[in-house]
Amino acid sequence: MKLPRTIKVVPEALDVPAMDVARALGLPAAKYGTPRLLIGRREWLGLPELGISPLNAKTDSGARSSSLHAEEIEISPDGTRVSFVTVDHYGGHIRCDAEVAGSTKVRSSSGVVRKRVYIETEAVLAGGFRWRIRLTLANRTKMKCPLLLGRRALAGFFLIDPQGSHLLGGVREIERFVPGNRPA
Numbered sequence: 145m146k147l148p149r150t151i152k153v154v155p156e157a158l159d160v161p162a163m164d165v166a167r168a169l170g171l172p173a174a175k176y177g178t179p180r181l182l183i184g185r186r187e188w189l190g191l192p193e194l195g196i197s198p199l200n201a202k203t204d205s206g207a208r209s210s211s212l213h214a215e216e217i218e219i220s221p222d223g224t225r226v227s228f229v230t231v232d233h234y235g236g237h238i239r240c241d242a243e244v245a246g247s248t249k250v251r252s253s254s255g256v257v258r259k260r261v262y263i264e265t266e267a268v269l270a271g272g273f274r275w276r277i278r279l280t281l282a283n284r285t286k287m288k289c290p291l292l293l294g295r296r297a298l299a300g301f302f303l304i305d306p307q308g309s310h311l312l313g314g315v316r317e318i319e320r321f322v323p324g325n326r327p328a
Contacts, residue, residue, distance in 0.1 A: 190322025
């Protein structure tokens with residue numbers, strides 16, 4: 145008897161937080177029992193501590209670190225705070241201020257190594273899943289997505305469907321959990 149080679153999965157809208165659904169379905173667990181959520185190559189995400197929502201985030205298991213689009217980056221004289229401007233989904237410029245968590249050298253996809261400052265903040269997906277991530281700040285104006293989620297942010301929580309996009313919900317869904325700056 146031959147088994148089918150492919151299985152078609154149809155995503156459904158969630159009425160409850162995605163984390164509750166993952167627990168109820170008994171999704172595969174990591175070593176420490178963390179349920180895994182199925183996410184697409186892009187997902188809507190909010191950063192409530194920075195007042196940014198919605199953001200179209202690209203999931204990239206090939207990138208080690210995560211990166212947030214930032215312009216006008218200014219580090220305080222004592223090196224403990226960073227101020228920058230970023231853009232939400234609607235094109236609105238948002239000034240952010242955060243504590244510097246450190247700095248690191250990052251090799252871009254073109255092979256250029258640059259020193260970048262990074263911050264740590266809470267991220268929220270459509271569906272309500274919340275977790276802490278580390279973000280380097282870089283100018284991503286030439287990229288389609290202002291936020292890149294690398295393997296460190298994805299590890300232990302997610303399985304990625306490379307054919308799916310926004311599997312956890314749309315813009316309105318993320319705005320239920322992190323109110324955005326929707327233009328009038």
